[in-house]
Amino acid sequence: MNKQLKLATLAATLAVFVSGCATYTGQTNDPNDPNRTQRGALIGAAIGAAAGLLSGGDAVERRQRAMVGAGVGALAGGAVGVYQDRQEADLRRQTAGTGIDVSRDGDVIKLNLPDGVTFDFAKYTLKPQFYPALNTVASTLREYNQTIVEVSGHTDSIGSDSANQLLSERRANSVASYLIGQGLMRERFEIVGMGKRYPVASNDTDSGRSLNRRVEIRLLPVRS
Structure with a gap:
């Protein structure tokens, strides 16, 4: 990437970052809904984050560099496992009884949000009762x-590929937003829609499709 193009991309990324920090429109007037203005973004941190996004080689690396550029410290060695142990324990305790399933794979913590408690059937608007x-x-x-x-959205195999892909993207965006x-x-x-490509159960039964x-x-x- 030549210098001019890189600077232009950096400027565009910075504009998106600052804009994203400035405003967010929620879904309802519910007091738990995030329909409010986000202010006070630090310009220095925004520049660091934008530079990080330009220098990474893949999605995870870009996010890591962006966060370090924004002043978020990186973890090293045994500190990673200890940090994730504490976070996992807190998440399990705080989400107990909400329908959210917490699991662990090495140093990665995974939260599973079933559509039955998160969305109405075939919809992508979050249920207000799930806000807490x-x-x-x-x-x-x-x-x-x-x-x-x-954040990744997933569907069952019912319906067209294009419809499932779009629904999965919209649901992932709803949760992330x-x-x-x-x-x-x-x-x-990092927000992505997976459509029906990664089932965790058989799509031949109602219960399996519900899990997917x-x-x-x-x-x-x-x-680090």
């Missing part, structure tokens, strides 16, 4: 800010 559960998740993510947040609206740094998030309709949140440590 997401608020507890957001509170924990604010405390443990040395993690990248990957709500969490960001609670004051989390946008540059922590989900939003997953994966928490990856920022490593």
Whole structure:
């Protein structure tokens, strides 16, 4: 990338970052909904984050560099496991009884949000009664800010590929936007729709299809 193009890209990324920190429009007037203005973004941190996004080699590396550029410290060695142990324990305690399932794979923490408690059937607007559960998740993510947040939407196999892909993207965006609206740094998030490509159960039964309709949140440590 030549210098002029890189500077232009940096400027565009910075504009998006500052704009994203400035405003977010929620879904309703519910007091738990994040329909409010986010202010006070630090320009220095925004520049550091934008530079990080330009220098990374893949999605995770870009997020890590962006966060380090914004002043978020990286974890090293045994500190990673200890940090994730504490975060996992807090998430399990705070989400108990909400329908959110917390699991662990090495140093990665995964939250599974079934569609039945998160969305109405075939919809992508969050159920207002699920706001408090997401608020507890957001509170924990604010405390443990040395993690990248990957949000992925998944569907069952009913319907066309294009419709399932779009629904999965919209659901992932709904969850991520709500969490960001609670004051989390946008540059922590990687948001993607997976459509029907990654089932966790058989699509031949109602119960299996129900398990496949989900939003997953994966928490990856920022490593030095």
